[in-house]
Amino acid sequence: MKRYVFTLSFGALFGLSHGYAQVPTDSLSVQPVAADSTQPAAPKNPVVTGFLVDSTGGKPVEFASVALFNRSTNQLVTGTVADGKGQFTISNVSPGNYRLQISFVGYETKSIEPLNVIQDVTLGVIKLSGDSKTLQEVTVTGQKALIEEKVDRLVYNAEKDISSKGGDASDILRKVPMLSVDLDGNVSMRGSSNIRVLINNKPSTIVASSVADALKQIPADQIATVEVITSPSAKYDAEGSGGIINIITKKNNLQGFNLNLDTGVGNRGANLGLNGNYRQGKMGFTLGGFGRAEYNVKTLSTLDQTSQVGGNTLLSRQRGEGMSRGLMGRYNLGWDYDISKNQSITAGIRYGLRNRNVDQDYLTELFTNGAMTGTQNRNVTTKNNSGTIDANIDYLHIFKPQQEWSVSALYSRNDMVNNFDADLLSGESLTGRQRNLNDNVNQEFTLQTDYQTPIQKNQMLEFGLKGIMRKVNSNYEYLLAGPTGNYFPQENNPEGFLDYNQNIAAGYASYTYTTKNKYTFKVGTRYEYTAIDARSNTDASIAIPNYSNFVPSVNISKALKTGMVKLAYNRRIQRPGIQQLNPNFNAANPQNVTMGNPLLRPELTDNVELGYSNTFNKAFFNAAVFGRFTNNSITQVRTPLDTLAGAILTTFENIGSEHALGVNLFFKYDLSSKFSLDFFTNSYYTKLQGTTTGLDGLSINIENSGFNVDFGSRLQATLGKGWGIQGFGMMRGPQVQLQGRMAGFGFYNLGIRKDFANKKGSIGIAAENFLASNIRMKTELTSPQFTQVNNMYMYNRGVRLTFSYKIGKMSMQAPRRRTKSIQNDDVKDGGGTDTGAGMQNGSGGQPSGGTPSGGAPAGGGKPTTSPKK
Known part of the structure; x- marks a missing residue:
């Protein structure tokens, strides 16, 4: 009788780091393995555990990919994904000499070797360092507190605006580059008032009737960012000749x-x-x-x-x-x-x-x-x-x-x-x-x-x-x-x-x-x-x-x-x-x-x-x-x-x-x-x-x-x-x-x-x-x-x-x-x-x-x- 061992490529494991555990079908292989009487039949093979945290803030790194490689062949043996608390467990590991590789978006890939597994291994806290090269492809390093520049938009981070606290959205928009707001709340972008305002990516009929009145209903305290899209792609509706403004309010995912x-x-x-x-x-x-x-x-x-x-x-x-x-x-x-x-x-x-x-x-x-x-x-x-x-x-x-x-x-x-x-x-x-x-x-x-x-x-x-x-x-x-x-x-x-x-x-x-x-x-x-x-x-x-x-x-x-x-x-x-x-x-x-x-x-x-x-x-x-x-x-x-x-x-x-x-x-x-x-x-x-x-x-x-x-x-x-x-x-x-x-x-x-x-x-x-x-x-x-x-x-x-x-x-x-x-x-x-x-x-x-x-x-x-x- 044949047994089957499922192996997963490192690219597929990386996909798991995005917060879901589905395995892409093109990365999954099924390999027949002949029965080997030398392998232990008892279900008490060693377990490898650890806890992943950010090296600067000490917060758990959630859903990072953890892969175990055979050091002699450099072949992937097995892997897992850290849970919501940054903890991971790899069960049923055959005794041997391995390399543990940890990866997640925004962090440098970390390797731990040699990892000799004879009995259960507890690695304790593992610190991951931020990958500045990866971050530079997404935003301007060091400017996230105020502004981010993208290929088709400018993102203004409004959360630290204390002078507008107790005001409304028009108080925030007055301070966003490329925007101008008059004393009645009417908004223009680069001199054009032909713009469209969305709230959390969604339209509202009240915005369609009056942008000024809509802005007065949004408290400044609840605004996280304002996105100014000067050159919308084909994905966006064709309207708004001057551009698009998206107001993102604060959300809580805790x-x-x-x-x-x-x-x-x-x-x-x-x-x-x-x-x-x-x-x-x-x-x-x-x-x-x-x-x-x-x-x-x-x-x-x-x-x-x-x-x-x-x-x-x-x-x-x-x-x-x-x-x-x-x-x-x-x-x-x-x-x-x-x-x-x-x-x-x-x-x-x-x-x-x-x-x-x-x-x-x-x-x-x-x-x-x-x-x-x-x-x-x-x-x-x-x-x-x-x-x-x-x-x-x-x-x-x-x-x-x-x-x-x-x-x-x-x-x-x-x-x-x-x-x-x-x-x-x-x-x-x-x-x-x-x-x-x-x-x-x-x-x-x-x-x-x-x-x-x-x-x-x-x-x-x-x-x-x-x-x-x-x-x-x-x-x-x-x-x-x-x-x-x-x-x-x-x-x-x-x-x-x-x-x-x-x-x-x-x-x-x-x-x-x-x-x-x-x-x-x-x-x-x-x-x-x-x-x-x-x-x-x-x-x-x-x-x-x-x-x-x-x-x-x-x-x-x-x-x-x-x-x-x-x-x-x-x-x-x-x-x-x-x-x-x-x-x-x-x-x-x-x-x-x-x-x-x-x-x-x-x-x-x-x-x-x-x-x-x-x-x-x-x-x-x-x-x-x-x-x-x-x-x-x-x-x-x-x-x-x-x-x-x-x-x-x-x-x-x-x-x-x-x-x-x-x-x-x-x-x-x-x-x-x-x-x-x-x-x-x-x-x-x-x-x-x-x-x-x-x-x-x-x-x-x-x-x-x-x-x-x-x-x-x-x-x-x-x-x-x-x-x-x-x-x-x-x-x-x-x-x-x-x-x-x-x-x-x-x-x-x-x-x-x-x-x-x-x-x-x-x-x-x-x-x-x-x-x-x-x-x-x-x-x-x-x-x-x-x-x-x-x-x-x-x-x-x-x-x-x-x-x-x-x-x-x-x-x-x-x-x-x-x-x-x-x-x-x-x-x-x-x-x-x-x-x-x-x-x-x-x-x-x-x-x-x-x-x-x-x-x-x-x-x-x-x-x-x-x-x-």
């Missing part, structure tokens, strides 16, 4: 239970957050909630508008005083389960809440050809409320290292209310009332599958399919009432609706190749087909043709000894969002009316980027030159209204083209082990040109160009006994618009924190813009038909006290498998939010996107292989 309490109170707002984690064995749960209240947010504005209508010169002068208040919350319940050692399933549901009311008092003076024709007093309360539900389920199957398949489903719904109530006054007497009701529903269902597999050791192939079914509905009406009595419909502005259905089918393929001299090439293409069915109360069917797009991408990088050079090209598409499409005539401020355009087409952008980063002793430097060329650009366009004296209508059109050429610089220097200083600047030249239609129905050519400059700096200090301090300041120059320039502004803050001795909690204080009572922003817009000068005074001096504490205790567990998730990188955001006297403050923020949690190595880098020997 066993046991804990509860984190974060709270803060200040003169303009307060927050309270509770986040709990429970994990036992293969199953884990997360439950979290965060609430934020805003109060004492005062604004003051002036608006002068001159327009030419019917041969007359109309002038309106307006002063507005406002006060806003709001409640925002974000709540989540998550569940994950390890089906087996190479399969996992994750599910979650998240609810976002936003209730924001703005009270504004307007005093408007009207002039015709220099003579005053009347005054208007108007007190307006604007309600901007929403409730968002996101529910997902994701399945991941890992076949062998880097070979995996995933299926993901996501349902999102956002119910939005954007109403206003206005009291019309004559002096102090109420003469009438006006109400605008505008309800919106944005629903999405997405199904996606992705597959990736390595080809040899230096190549990666990825492909996938995705479908998005989106329904957008808007219902609106105007109502009037006298000083008393019931409301009735306004005859000259009847009720209406928009039903907008959009279905997208997409497929992609991407190939990554890394040479021996550390060049990485990542090329791919994506095909998307978009079908639109739209109708309104005025048009039974809105004529918007279906369209298809091929979206290529190329990323090339060269890894240097301590840095990287990269060249990238991609094409992006940007579809209009609900606030660009919504035809509701919003006259909360009748001198500055807004209305969407359901006939908008998508815009197409070609992006080119050349980047360089390197580490010089204690300094890190990153620079990038970029070009952006957009056709059918979706842009805010303003024209005089002939139905309201002195009023300006702001809407959206595909104006023509927008070209930008610029440079980003980031420099960080470690003054010592406790002090660091960094500086950044984003500078670019932009040119916008196109045509619009005037009041007489004739086309008007519009063109504008100029330079835009942002710059800022940060100082961090880690003091003794748990004390830390951080200061930050930035200036944003005026931004070029199609019809003028939007105001610039400055922002600065200072934070101090004291960690408790047991690291269970901390207490701190943070202040922002504390040297001045307000910030003045001046926006000037011009055209042959009108001029508009808007002065906005933002009273955002603030100070807040923060406190955090951790309850419970958790122990280390094995690294969990990555989970795949859906990312809908489309839909343009709705532009600047109304502030102060209701004036628009930007050209609109766009959706931005992010990175998948699984997939190829970040940035398309070299697929993970065995540690260097």
Whole structure:
């Protein structure tokens, strides 16, 4: 009779070090062995045991590969994988002379020889040293505390930002290189607001409707990293012409239970957050909630508008005083389960809440050809409320290292209310009332599958399919009432609706190749087909043709000894969002009316980027030159209204083209082990040109160009006994618009924190813009038909006290498998939010996107292989 001995190659054993024990079939051999009476029949052969720890931190090294070789033949005899505590046991070892070899990603391979096995062998603690060569292929050595550079993205580590504690995501994003955030939270990347924001690799309908509002619902304390993807590969949705932003929140992969309490109170707002984690064995749960209240947010504005209508010169002068208040919350319940050692399933549901009311008092003076024709007093309360539900389920199957398949489903719904109530006054007497009701529903269902597999050791192939079914509905009406009595419909502005259905089918393929001299090439293409069915109360069917797009991408990088050079090209598409499409005539401020355009087409952008980063002793430097060329650009366009004296209508059109050429610089220097200083600047030249239609129905050519400059700096200090301090300041120059320039502004803050001795909690204080009572922003817009000068005074001096504490205790567990998730990188955001006297403050923020949690190595880098020997 024959017995069979199963042997496993070292490459297969290395695969086990990734956290699962499946053996690749192409590495498994079955060898017949003749019966040998000299081998002992008793089942008491020796056992080899040991305990693996990190040489620097002393923490267990989990799931490392342990192989036993015959010293005379150098043949693999047997092997195992360390458990979640770093312990390993090799049983039933025949007596002999062996070599024990231990390997794991990120550590130098360690050999123990000679190992004479006669009886049980206890090796005790075995220390493994980090492999700096392996780490250099993934990130810039020594910079992980702040920034990591990848082939297609920049990763900003936000966990040590103490000055933003108690704030929200917009406070963090202000400090990320290449990003710019205005005082209302509208985000732009390299001057483009056509971006997409993801949260933990997942989209949300609330982000699609308003990036600024979504950022206010994410507490700064819970943000681990921010990924800025300037050149997305074909794997990502084609939307977001300016790039993709992915906000990664803190996660806990430990066993046991804990509860984190974060709270803060200040003169303009307060927050309270509770986040709990429970994990036992293969199953884990997360439950979290965060609430934020805003109060004492005062604004003051002036608006002068001159327009030419019917041969007359109309002038309106307006002063507005406002006060806003709001409640925002974000709540989540998550569940994950390890089906087996190479399969996992994750599910979650998240609810976002936003209730924001703005009270504004307007005093408007009207002039015709220099003579005053009347005054208007108007007190307006604007309600901007929403409730968002996101529910997902994701399945991941890992076949062998880097070979995996995933299926993901996501349902999102956002119910939005954007109403206003206005009291019309004559002096102090109420003469009438006006109400605008505008309800919106944005629903999405997405199904996606992705597959990736390595080809040899230096190549990666990825492909996938995705479908998005989106329904957008808007219902609106105007109502009037006298000083008393019931409301009735306004005859000259009847009720209406928009039903907008959009279905997208997409497929992609991407190939990554890394040479021996550390060049990485990542090329791919994506095909998307978009079908639109739209109708309104005025048009039974809105004529918007279906369209298809091929979206290529190329990323090339060269890894240097301590840095990287990269060249990238991609094409992006940007579809209009609900606030660009919504035809509701919003006259909360009748001198500055807004209305969407359901006939908008998508815009197409070609992006080119050349980047360089390197580490010089204690300094890190990153620079990038970029070009952006957009056709059918979706842009805010303003024209005089002939139905309201002195009023300006702001809407959206595909104006023509927008070209930008610029440079980003980031420099960080470690003054010592406790002090660091960094500086950044984003500078670019932009040119916008196109045509619009005037009041007489004739086309008007519009063109504008100029330079835009942002710059800022940060100082961090880690003091003794748990004390830390951080200061930050930035200036944003005026931004070029199609019809003028939007105001610039400055922002600065200072934070101090004291960690408790047991690291269970901390207490701190943070202040922002504390040297001045307000910030003045001046926006000037011009055209042959009108001029508009808007002065906005933002009273955002603030100070807040923060406190955090951790309850419970958790122990280390094995690294969990990555989970795949859906990312809908489309839909343009709705532009600047109304502030102060209701004036628009930007050209609109766009959706931005992010990175998948699984997939190829970040940035398309070299697929993970065995540690260097």
